[in-house]
Amino acid sequence: MENNRYNNFWRRLAPSVGLFFLAPLVGEYLLGNISIKDIWALPFLAPMYGGGALLIREVTRRAGRGWPTLILLGIAYGLLEAGLIDQSLFNPSFEDHVLQDVAYIPALGVSAYNALAFIVGHAVWSIGTPIAIIETLVPARRTTPWLGKVGLLVTAVMYIAGSVFVFRDLQREEQFLASTPQLIVVSTMAVALIGISFAVGRKPQPKIDRQTPNPWIVGTLSFVISSLFFGATENWVGVAFKLLLLALMTAVIIRWSRCQGWGIPHRLALAGGALMTYAWGGFVLTILLGRSETIHLVGNAIFAFGAIVLLIIAARKTHDM
Template sequence: MGLFVLAPLIGEYLHGNMSVTALPWLVLTAPLYGGGALLIREVARRAQRGWSTIFLLALAYGVIEEGLVTHTLFNPSYFGYPLLSWAPVPTLGMGAWWTIFVLTLHAVWSISASIALAEALVPRRAAQPWLSNRGLALAGAVFVLGAVTNWLATYEIERFVAAPGQLAGTTAAAGILVAAAFLVTGRRAEPVGSPAPSPWQVAAIAFAVTSAFIVLGWFPGWPTVVVYLALYAVSARLLARWSKRPGWNERHVLALTGGALVTYAWYAFPSQPLVGAGGLVDVVGNVLFALGLAGLLWRAARATRSRPSARSGAGRPTHIEQTDA
């Protein structure tokens, strides 16, 4: 239930897309975000897969939400914003900048960071399934319900439906990402090289990279697309190297998560909500969400510090430490 609520709170409220006055909209957003996050986590953990699988499934989730549910990948005027005019790809009827930007928001923050934070709060159960078969089926039904209701709500506002070819291409892209998620290596090799960097260093770099990503979003266009691709390449390289080093464990995963989530927290203040009241009440809400995040990160840090593997780094690595970053 914590993950079910965390996913929409992080995905829509922490970064300021929805104001605190729009909290009743959780009825609409939680089934989609929370149901999706639960499904992805359960499927990955039941298959004993790592973060590469979760990230690719989260990317597939973003493709489904933005391409099949809300259609923002193809809508030329979503909420009045000309999303497709920035780095346009006319043959596909899409915008390269918006596609990379919004899919990253879902893959990194809405799903992956939500799962990582929820697992860090209960580190002893982080690698275990949390749902029974019946619970998994229920989560799937809730997700489908959330997708349908969000589609209806978006259509009521936008009156836009993507072309059949765009919908077919989106479905194919999501399927390819799901397949790729289970073709990637499930476990990393034995640790090699110098010790992993400190969690604080990892958190600082994660904050810097994600903040750069967000700030660049204020300058949409082809130059930003190029920089985004470079950030992806550098980040993937760093994570691949760090996760192979001795001592890499759940504290480092939490550090990555914390750095990214703090970026979302500061981003809310210069942003204007798309849904809900702005002004002072929005600022107060942003403060409350940021304080809530700080409390959860503090609690998660205490929980992971209590793990013997996190304190000493000795002995056989746990499943969390073995799974790829």
Template sequence: MSLERARRHRFRSALALFLLAPLIGEFLLGNQPVTALPSVFLLAPLYGGGALLVREAARRAGRGWPTMILLGAAYALIEEGPVDQMLWNPHYGGFDMGAAYAGARVPLLDTGVQLLQDVLTMHTVWSICVPVALVEAFARDGDRTRPWLGAPGLSVTALVFAGGSGFLALAQVESEDFVATPAQFAGAGLVIAVLVTAAFLCRAPGARAAGRRVPGPWAVGALSFAATSGYWGREYLPDGVPAAVPVIGWAVLLAAVLVPCIWWVRGEGWSGAHRLALAGGALLTYAWVGLEQGRYLDVSRATGLIGSTVFAAGALALLVAAASSGARRGPGSPPPLV
């Protein structure tokens, strides 16, 4: 591939991630109806800019998925903390958040444990990691682990992210008529700083462990789908279930995915197909969740369901295309661990 073609391909990858992150984070989930599709350009500076900054920061530092996961968690706290303040607003979006998230609280952040779990899960997994993994699945000629942006592009992305975040933060203050306390902002800032620092202290896994068996991509994808669907299953728990049950269940599901993946990633058979399977399982979970939530959007029921079906079909088509792209490249030489 010529140098100019490689640059164009990396730019297209960056642009794809910039637009895909809000489409997954808001529209596939069913938070926004298809009639609001033009608003993707208002959401992209926050969602897409954040996902692109996370990916570029990790790849420029020579880091991989452990770093991106921790940076994704920092992004989650930025979005739902300083930007829209959902972590602290007891009436966010007109809902009684205090009643919905009653139970134990996290002292430093001054927010509910279950709310914090939701924020970290949705944004780390679906706003950051899933879009990055999907777009990287189309990368070629070593571009998967290379930066896609030069210094000017990275600077512009940072400015767009900061500007978009500031705009949305001001809009939220205006619409919600709520501002958190200085102590709440300071607590969130401290945790975000700790997460960012920890992210860059992470190193890539060691050498591949000879003889370590890795299940096939279908099994890994099934685990991802089951765990992420189980997470959303908490929405269907009957009234009266103790608040500790979903909190503990979240921890169990997290361990059920992280522990085997940490073991498998150093196996000789771990490949891009396995990474895509993890992302694909989570993507399909958002597809069925979006179909469920499409009925409750502020549009007609038919419009909501049609829109959710379109987004779900688009997600499935994207996943198939990503898998086909990897299959066309073939196994080749052993890919980097991260």
């Protein structure tokens, strides 16, 4: 009896733990921004990344909302992380990288190119993709809360504590603090996005009399669009191109999601296409960062292989439904 209770407890907790660690693994390690040599940092990153993803997922599902709310909250998360916590949005030499020379907006003190890359990157890859994959692995609990009130409170505390830890750690290293107007603008935008996220999608959109494409087509388009977004040239043309890709993908997803037959396999395909972009992008970023030791590329290969295996497992789940 005790053993069954123990097993049931961990089975209930597994999706939360999985999301808690998958978010930083995708958002930083698969991307190649952090090397496998620094895998020891995962428990220190998980409270901010995983705690944020889990908090967004739980709040969205408890409110009975869907992916529009989830993605908008993900964008708010990206704003808060890049603008308030690590302040990479404003720091001209974040981690010794020159970030403000590309498509610079003097009035805001930001690079439009990097702002898009950071904010959308967090919303899609740190939040949306891990949530979609973990929810696919537990189809019976896909839209229900995974945590109780205590668990939700603990998650919120972990997210705040993790964010404070990252902020203080980077302050010691970077010795940079954004201006008060910059911090106010980011905070205001994040609060506005949170409000908007719960204002949209109140009424389900009527279905249209058209069959949705095969999930393979959805996944291929997701991979192509996200790859083009990832590899866009670092100038104002690249900014315009990224915005065009975002508008195109948003319009297509809204259209397809209203078609007959849209479901879990299609959402997984969207996440899978984005995941595979980071799988190849991790090798590129590792090279661009000048990491020449073999261990770094070996790490990229391990994370990419893990991403593929995870997608295969999730895809098999969709066939069992």
